[in-house]
Amino acid sequence: MKNRFEAMPNPSCRFEIWDNETGEPVVHHDRLLTFASAKSAARIADFLNDSSSLQRRAGAAEWRVAARDVG
Numbered sequence: 866m867k868n869r870f871e872a873m874p875n876p877s878c879r880f881e882i883w884d885n886e887t888g889e890p891v892v893h894h895d896r897l898l899t900f901a902s903a904k905s906a907a908r909i910a911d912f913l914n915d916s917s918s919l920q921r922r923a924g925a926a927e928w929r930v931a932a933r934d935v936g
Contacts, residue, residue: 870913872906875899880906882913 873883882891882898900906
């Protein structure tokens, strides 16, 4: 499975965080997430991938509990 977020080089020789789900760069608090090094950008992309997978798992767990309570 492909990660949702990845570090991509941009034309200004910086690295931005790209959202593969939306097909757009990530903007946080009205600022484009860009970094001077690939290593820094990769760390942030890894962090976002870990946190988004945790949110999906938490949402799935909530759905299972809700379905059990109804059924």
